[in-house]
Amino acid sequence: MTAFSHPDDFAGQTQPLRAAAARVLQAVEDGQSLAQCLPLGHASITPQEKPELQALCYGTCRWYHRLDAELAQRLKKPLKKSDRVIHQLMLVALFQLRFSQQASYAVLNETVEACRALGKPHLTGLVNGILRAAEREGEPEPTEPAVIYSHPAWIVAKLRHNWPDHWQEILAANNTQAPMTLRVNADQGSREQYLQWLTDTGIEAKPTELAPWGIQLAKPVPVERLPGFGDGAVSVQDEAAQLCTTLLDLAPGQRVLDACAAPGGKTCAILEHCPELTEVVAIDQSAARLPRIRENLDRLCLSATLKEADAADTGQWWDGEPFDRILLDVPCSASGVIRRHPDIKLLRREADITPLAGIQLGLLESLWLTLKPGGRLVYATCSVFPQENHRIIQRFLRQQFDARLIGPEVSWGMDTGFGRQLLPDSQAHDGFFYSVLERSTQAPGPPIKNV
Known part of the structure; x- marks a missing residue:
C-alpha cells in the first residue's frame, strides 16, 4: 500500500518522517489533496514531527516539477508503478538537498532508512547512488520555463497567453510562501487597536494596503498566539478575499x-x-x-x-x-x-x-x-x-x-x-x-x- 485510504491503516504505526512524506505525496499524485491526506500522514509520525511533515510535503509539491525533471535525468529508466512511492521519496530528498538547510549526510542516510521502512530494501542501492550523485554534481541548470518555475507546462502556456506582461511574476509569486493575513472584527475594535495589541504581545505586523480591516503578520504564528482569537477579535483571511x-x-x-x-x-x-x-x-x-x-x-x-x-x-x-x-x-x-x-x-x-x-x-x-x-x-x-x-x-x-x-x-x-x-x-x-x-x-x- 503506497497511498493513504483510511486513518486506521496507520493507527499505532510510527514511520520515519520521510517515509510518511513519500506516502502523502503518492496520495496526492493519485488524486487526493494535501488537506485530505496530511492528517492521515500525521497518524504515522510523532506529534513533534507534524510541522516538519507539512513543510516537506508543501515544499516538495511547490517544487515538484523542477525536482521531477532532475530525477528523470538521473534515473536510467522510470521505476515500475508498484515502486512509485520510492520516486516520491527521492523527490522529498532532492527538495531537502536543493531548498533546505538540512545536512546532506542526514538527508542521504535517513532517506535510505525510509526506503527500507517503505518495504523496498532492494531499492536502497539505487536511492543511495542517485542522491549521492545529486549531492556531488549539484542541480542541473533548468532551461524550460515549466522546469525553471516548477509548474505544469499547460499552466505556463496559459499564463503566457493570457498575461504576456505578467506571467513570470505570477509564476514566481506562486512559488513563495503566502503571508499570514488577519481580518479584524470591526464589531469588537479598530484595526489600530488590534495592531497595538499585537505589538504588546510581541508579534510584528502592519496594516494591509487594500483591505480596510486587514493586518499582515511579518511571520506566521499559531492562531492560539493571536490575542483575542478565541473570543472572535480576529480571523485569518487573505487580503484579496x-x-x-x-x-x-x-x-x-x-x-x-x-x-x-x-x-x-x-x-x-x-x-x-x-x-x-x-x-x-x-x-x-x-x-x-x-x-x-x-x-x-x-x-x-x-x-x-x-x-x-x-x-x-x-x-x-x-x-x-x-x-x-x-x-x-x-x-x-x-x-x-x-x-x-x-x-x-x-x-x-x-x-x-x-x-x-x-x-x-x-x-x-x-x-x-x-x-x-x-x-x-x-x-x-x-x-x-x-x-x-x-x-x-x-x-x-x-x-x-x-x-x-x-x-x-x-x-x-x-x-x-x-x-x-x-x-x-x-x-x-x-x-x-x-x-x-x-x-x-x-x-x-x-x-x-x-x-
Missing part, C-alpha cells in the same frame, strides 16, 4: 446570500461588516464543510441560516424571498492561490477549466433569478484565468438583459472591462477576480441580435 464586503454595499435590513460559502470566512466578514442585516443565508453543497462554517460563526458569536444544497438548484433550497445582495464565490481552478495550495499543480488539469466555466455560468444564471430588482451580485473567483473570470461575465451580459455592470470604482487590480483582476503578489494578496452586477428595476427588453 476580504475585499468582497467593500463591494457588496451592505446596509441594515438587507437579506444577503453567500453561495458556495464554506469554510465561512466571507459569511463571517459580511456579518461583521454590517451586523444589522435582516438575514444572511449561507449555502454549501458539501455537508462535511458546513460544520466549518458553524465553528467560525460560533467563535465570532454570529448567526446565519445554513443550508446544505446545490446553489444552482434553487428549487431545492430557495423560499422565493429575493435577496438584496448575493456573494457568488464560485468553484474555480484556484489558480490564484497556488502559493497556499501547491498541490494544485499536481491535481488540476487543463481539461478541468471548460467544465468549471460551465458550472460558473450556470450558477450565475440560476442565482440571478433570486436577486431582487435593484439588488447587487458580486461574482468572485480565486483564479487568474480569464476563461473563469471576465469572459464569464461577458457571456452572461450578452444573454441577461436586466443585468448591468457596475465598475467597481476602485484603485486596486486591473480593469478587464468586466471586473477587476488581482494577480498574486508575493508580498501581499492572493490572485482574485471580482465583478459587480446590478439587476435592473425595469423589465428586460427584447434580445439584441448579434451583428
Whole structure:
C-alpha cells in the first residue's frame, strides 16, 4: 500500500518522517489533496514531527516539477508503478538537498532508512547512488520555463497567453510562501487597536494596503498566539478575499446570500461588516464543510441560516424571498492561490477549466433569478484565468438583459472591462477576480441580435 485510504491503516504505526512524506505525496499524485491526506500522514509520525511533515510535503509539491525533471535525468529508466512511492521519496530528498538547510549526510542516510521502512530494501542501492550523485554534481541548470518555475507546462502556456506582461511574476509569486493575513472584527475594535495589541504581545505586523480591516503578520504564528482569537477579535483571511464586503454595499435590513460559502470566512466578514442585516443565508453543497462554517460563526458569536444544497438548484433550497445582495464565490481552478495550495499543480488539469466555466455560468444564471430588482451580485473567483473570470461575465451580459455592470470604482487590480483582476503578489494578496452586477428595476427588453 503506497497511498493513504483510511486513518486506521496507520493507527499505532510510527514511520520515519520521510517515509510518511513519500506516502502523502503518492496520495496526492493519485488524486487526493494535501488537506485530505496530511492528517492521515500525521497518524504515522510523532506529534513533534507534524510541522516538519507539512513543510516537506508543501515544499516538495511547490517544487515538484523542477525536482521531477532532475530525477528523470538521473534515473536510467522510470521505476515500475508498484515502486512509485520510492520516486516520491527521492523527490522529498532532492527538495531537502536543493531548498533546505538540512545536512546532506542526514538527508542521504535517513532517506535510505525510509526506503527500507517503505518495504523496498532492494531499492536502497539505487536511492543511495542517485542522491549521492545529486549531492556531488549539484542541480542541473533548468532551461524550460515549466522546469525553471516548477509548474505544469499547460499552466505556463496559459499564463503566457493570457498575461504576456505578467506571467513570470505570477509564476514566481506562486512559488513563495503566502503571508499570514488577519481580518479584524470591526464589531469588537479598530484595526489600530488590534495592531497595538499585537505589538504588546510581541508579534510584528502592519496594516494591509487594500483591505480596510486587514493586518499582515511579518511571520506566521499559531492562531492560539493571536490575542483575542478565541473570543472572535480576529480571523485569518487573505487580503484579496476580504475585499468582497467593500463591494457588496451592505446596509441594515438587507437579506444577503453567500453561495458556495464554506469554510465561512466571507459569511463571517459580511456579518461583521454590517451586523444589522435582516438575514444572511449561507449555502454549501458539501455537508462535511458546513460544520466549518458553524465553528467560525460560533467563535465570532454570529448567526446565519445554513443550508446544505446545490446553489444552482434553487428549487431545492430557495423560499422565493429575493435577496438584496448575493456573494457568488464560485468553484474555480484556484489558480490564484497556488502559493497556499501547491498541490494544485499536481491535481488540476487543463481539461478541468471548460467544465468549471460551465458550472460558473450556470450558477450565475440560476442565482440571478433570486436577486431582487435593484439588488447587487458580486461574482468572485480565486483564479487568474480569464476563461473563469471576465469572459464569464461577458457571456452572461450578452444573454441577461436586466443585468448591468457596475465598475467597481476602485484603485486596486486591473480593469478587464468586466471586473477587476488581482494577480498574486508575493508580498501581499492572493490572485482574485471580482465583478459587480446590478439587476435592473425595469423589465428586460427584447434580445439584441448579434451583428
